[in-house]
Amino acid sequence: MAYQPPARDHVFLLRDVLEIDRYSNLPAFADASMDVVEQIIEEAAKFTGEVLAPLNSVGDKQGCQWSPDFTVKTPEGFKEAYKMLCAGGWTGLGSDPAYGGQGLPHVVNLSFSEMSSSANMAFSMYPGLAHGAYSAIHTGGSDVQKETYLPKMVSGEWTGTMNLTEPHCGTDLGLLRTKAVPQADGSYRITGQKIWISAGEHDMADNIVHLVLARIEGAPAGVKGISLFIVPKHLPNPDGSVGPRNEGVKCVGLEEKMGIHGNATCVMQYEEAEGYLIGEENSGLRIMFVMMNEARIGVGLQGIAQGEAAYQAARDFARDRLQGRSLTGPKNPDGPADPIIVHPDVRRMLLDSRAVIEGGRAFLFWTALHGDLSHAHPDEAVRQKAGDYMGLLTPVLKGYLTDKGFKACVDGMQVHGGSGFTEHFPASQYLRDCRIALIYEGTNGVQALDLVGRKLAANGGRAVMSFFAEIDAFVEENAADASLKPFLDGLAAAKAQLQDGTMWLMQNGLQNPDNAGAASTDYMHLFGITGLAYMWALMAKVSLAKIAAGDTDPFYAGKISVGQYFLERILPDAGSHLTKLKAGSATLMAMPAEAF
Numbered sequence: 001m002a003y004q005p006p007a008r009d010h011v012f013l014l015r016d017v018l019e020i021d022r023y024s025n026l027p028a029f030a031d032a033s034m035d036v037v038e039q040i041i042e043e044a045a046k047f048t049g050e051v052l053a054p055l056n057s058v059g060d061k062q063g064c065q066w067s068p069d070f071t072v073k074t075p076e077g078f079k080e081a082y083k084m085l086c087a088g089g090w091t092g093l094g095s096d097p098a099y100g101g102q103g104l105p106h107v108v109n110l111s112f113s114e115m116s117s118s119a120n121m122a123f124s125m126y127p128g129l130a131h132g133a134y135s136a137i138h139t140g141g142s143d144v145q146k147e148t149y150l151p152k153m154v155s156g157e158w159t160g161t162m163n164l165t166e167p168h169c170g171t172d173l174g175l176l177r178t179k180a181v182p183q184a185d186g187s188y189r190i191t192g193q194k195i196w197i198s199a200g201e202h203d204m205a206d207n208i209v210h211l212v213l214a215r216i217e218g219a220p221a222g223v224k225g226i227s228l229f230i231v232p233k234h235l236p237n238p239d240g241s242v243g244p245r246n247e248g249v250k251c252v253g254l255e256e257k258m259g260i261h262g263n264a265t266c267v268m269q270y271e272e273a274e275g276y277l278i279g280e281e282n283s284g285l286r287i288m289f290v291m292m293n294e295a296r297i298g299v300g301l302q303g304i305a306q307g308e309a310a311y312q313a314a315r316d317f318a319r320d321r322l323q324g325r326s327l328t329g330p331k332n333p334d335g336p337a338d339p340i341i342v343h344p345d346v347r348r349m350l351l352d353s354r355a356v357i358e359g360g361r362a363f364l365f366w367t368a369l370h371g372d373l374s375h376a377h378p379d380e381a382v383r384q385k386a387g388d389y390m391g392l393l394t395p396v397l398k399g400y401l402t403d404k405g406f407k408a409c410v411d412g413m414q415v416h417g418g419s420g421f422t423e424h425f426p427a428s429q430y431l432r433d434c435r436i437a438l439i440y441e442g443t444n445g446v447q448a449l450d451l452v453g454r455k456l457a458a459n460g461g462r463a464v465m466s467f468f469a470e471i472d473a474f475v476e477e478n479a480a481d482a483s484l485k486p487f488l489d490g491l492a493a494a495k496a497q498l499q500d501g502t503m504w505l506m507q508n509g510l511q512n513p514d515n516a517g518a519a520s521t522d523y524m525h526l527f528g529i530t531g532l533a534y535m536w537a538l539m540a541k542v543s544l545a546k547i548a549a550g551d552t553d554p555f556y557a558g559k560i561s562v563g564q565y566f567l568e569r570i571l572p573d574a575g576s577h578l579t580k581l582k583a584g585s586a587t588l589m590a591m592p593a594e595a596f
Contacts, residue, residue: 001316003053003309005045005115008555009358011038013365016542020107020369028105028376037108040093044112047088051081052119059122059262060429064202070250072201072264078123082204086156090116091127096138099150105376107368110301114361117305121433122262126159128298129199132291133160133211140228140279140287148236149209158207162291163194163231163268171446173285174222178214180229180275190214190231190248190275193267196440200266201233201251206242208233210249210268211291212275213284220282228284229275248273259432292441293394297368299441300397303405304360306434310412311353313426317416318346340415348569349415353408355566358559359532360401362539367393388463392455393531399447399521400528402437409434448520451527452505464502471495471534478537483544487537490567494530497578501526504582518588519581526577533571536563 014020015034023029055077062075085091094109095101116124134153137145137160152158169175178192190212194200201208210231219225237243248271255265279287318341322332326342340346367389374386413420413427420427438444456464472495475488501523509516540563543556 001312003049003056003119003312005049005118006308006361007041007045007115009361010041010111010114010365012539012542012555012559013362014041014107014111016546017362017538018107018365018369020105023105023373023376026373026376026378028103028372031102032104032108037111040104040108041111043088044090044115047084047090048112048115048119051084052116052123055081055123055262056120057426057429059120060259060433061261063261064254064264066201066251066254066264070201070252072203072251072254072266074202074204074264075262078262079204081123082126082156085127091130091156092154095131095134095154096150099138099146100154105369105372107365107372110365110368113298114301114305114308114364117302118309120262121302121306122260125260125263126199126202126204127156128295129161130156130159130209132162132295132298133209135294136162136211136228136287136291137209137230137278139290140283141230142278145230145276145278148240149230149232152207152240153209157205158209159199159202159205160209160211161197161200162288162295163197163200163210163212164288164292165196166193167195171442173213173226176213176215176226178212178270180214180216180227180277181272182216186276188214188216188229188275188277189272190229190270191272192270194270195267196255197266197268198263198440200264200268202264206234207236211278211288212270213288214275216281223285225282226284227281228278228287230278231270231273231275235274246274258435259429260436293390295441296394296398296447297364297371299437300360300399300401301364302437303402303434304357304364305405306430306437307353307357307360307405307408307412310409310427310430310434311350311357313430314353314412314415315341315350317419317425318350321417321419323417346415349411351562351565352569353411355536355562355570356404356532357408358539358562359535359566360404362535363393363528363531364397364401366535366538367397385466388459388466391458392451392463392467395442395447395451395455396524396527396531398441399444399451399524400531402434403444403525404528406431406434406438444524445521448524449517451524452509452516452520456502456505461506468495468499471530474534474537478541481541481544483548484537484541486567487533487540487563490571491530491533491537494526494533494571494574497574498526498530501578501581508584512585514585514589518583518585522577522581526574526581529571529574529577532566533574536566539563 021034059075065073092101094104094106097103166176180188180190212229212231213226215225235243235246250269251266252269253267321340322337323340326338331342332338370386370389374383377383409431416427419425475492543559546556
C-alpha cells in the first residue's frame with residue numbers, strides 16, 4: 001500500500017487532546033473551528049496522498065537537472081503539482097491575511113506540513129523554505145519590502161531561500177566572507193558563494209527571493225557584524241511584477257546527495273548582485289534566527305514524517321510477507337508460512353516506531369500550539385510561558401525527533417529484510433531522505449549544546465522550571481484516576497530523572513564546560529523521553545475517558561495499547577541516559593587526539 005496520511009490521528013490531537021476550539025476567542029483561531037479544521041485535514045490528506053506521494057519515487061529516481069545556463073529542471077510532475085499546491089491555497093495556510101494568507105494557527109499548518117513531508121519530503125521543502133523566508137521578511141522587513149514580496153510569496157508565485165553556509169563555514173557563521181557594498185541608491189552589491197542552498201534554483205515559480213547573510217564593509221568581526229539581505233533572482237518592477245534578471249545571482253551547480261534528490265540543493269554564486277538590507281545593519285543573525293527556529297521545528301517534523309511513512313511501509317510489508325511460523329504455532333495454517341508480523345521482534349521494531357512517532361507528533365503539535373499562543377493570547381503571562389517553551393523545546397524537537405525518526409526508518413528497512421535493501425521497495429528512500437534531518441539546520445550535537453548551554457539557563461531557568469511545574473500539576477490533578485495511574489507514575493518518574501539531570505548539569509557544567517558538552521546528547525534524549533511521557537499521559541487521559549463513556553472506536557483502545565508499550569519499552573531508556581550524562585567528561589576527554 002502507498003502512504004496513507006494519518007488524518008484520524010491529527011484530528012484526535014487537535015480536537016480531543018489540544019482542544020483548539022477553546023481558543024476560538026483569539027484572532028488566529030477565530031476561523032479555525034474544528035469543523036473547518038477537519039475539512040482542511042481531509043483535503044490535505046487527499047492532496048498529499050493522491051498528488052504528492054506518487055511523485056516521491058519519481059523525484060528520487062530522476063533528481064534535478066542543472067544546465068550550463070544556470071537553470072535547474074525539477075523532476076517530472078513537480079511543476080504541475082506545485083501549481084496545484086498554489087491553486088489550493090496551501091502555500092498561504094498559516095500566513096498573514098494582510099498579504100493574502102488565510103491566517104490559520106501554525107498548529108493547523110503543521111498538520112498539512114507533516115502530511116506533505118511524509119508524502120514527498122523533497123517536494124515539500126520548496127514551499128517550506130519559502131514560508132521560512134516569508135517569516136523573516138514579515139518579522140524584519142520594511143513596509144515596502146513586505147508589500148513587494150510577501151503577497152507573491154504567500155500565493156506561491158515566488159518562493160524563497162535562506163543562504164547561510166559557505167564553503168569554509170557552516171555552524172560558525174562568524175567566519176562568513178560574503179560581502180555587501182553599499183550603493184548610492186540605498187541598495188547593496190552582494191559578492192560571495194553560498195553552498196547547500198535548498199530550492200536555490202528551480203523551474204516552478206516566477207521568482208526566487210534569496211535571503212543572504214553577508215558582511216557590510218567595515219562591519220565588526222564575528223557574528224556581531226552580520227547583516228541580512230533580500231537578493232531576488234529577478235528584480236521586482238515598481239508595480240510588483242517580475243522585472244529584469246538580477247545578473248549577479250547564479251546557481252553554478254547542484255550537490256550530488258544521498259537523498260532528497262527531488263530538491264535542488266544548489267551552489268549559489270553572487271557576483272555584485274543587487275540586494276536590499278532587511279532591518280538594521282549588523283542585525284542579520286537575529287532576524288535570520290526567526291527563519292532558522294521555524295526551520296528547526298520543521299526539521300523535527302521531517303523526522304516524524306519520514307518515520308511515519310517508513311512505519312506504514314514496514315507494517316504493510318509485515319502483514320503480507322510470509323516467512324516461517326509463529327513461535328506459538330501456525331497463525332496461517334492454510335498457507336505455506338505465517339506473515340512476519342506474528343514474530344515478537346518484528347512487532348518490537350514496529351511498536352518502537354509507532355510509540356515514538358505518535359508521541360513525537362503530539363509533542364510537535366503541543367509545542368506549535370504554544371507558539372501560536374505566544375503571539376495571539378491576550379494574557380502576558382501565557383504569552384511569556386508559551387514563548388519560553390518555544391525557545392526551550394525547539395532544540396529538543398529538532399534533535400530528539402530526527403534521531404528517533406531516522407531510527408524508525410532504519411527499523412522499517414530491517415523489517416523489510418533483504419527487500420528493503422533494494423530499490424523495489426520504498427524503505428531505502430525513506431532512510432536516505434531522512435538522514436539529512438539529523439544534520440541540517442544545525443547538527444543534532446549542536447542542538448544538544450544549544451539546549452544545555454543556552455536554553456536551560458535562559459531567564460534563570462524559568463522555562464524548564466515552568467515545564468516541571470506543569471507536569472507536577474498534571475500528575476496531582478489526575479491522581480484520583482486509577483486507570484491513568486501507570487501513565488502518571490511513568491511521567492512522574494521521567495520528570496524526576498530529568499530534574500536530576502538538570503541539577504547535575506547546573507552543578508557540574510559550570511565548573512567544567514566539557515561536562516555539559518559530554519552530557520548534552522543524553523540530556524536532550526532524556527528531555528525528549530520526558531516530553532513524550534507527558535504527551536502519552538495526555539493522550540491516554542482522553543482515550544480512557546472515551547472508552548469509559550462507552551465509545552467503542554478501536555482507535556482509542558489502540559492508543560492505550562501503544563501508550564502502554566511506550567511505558568514498558570521506551571520510557572526505561574530515561575534511566576540509561578541519566579546514568580550516562582552523570583558520568584561526566586573525564587573518560588571522554590582523557591585520550592589525546594592522536595590516539596584516536
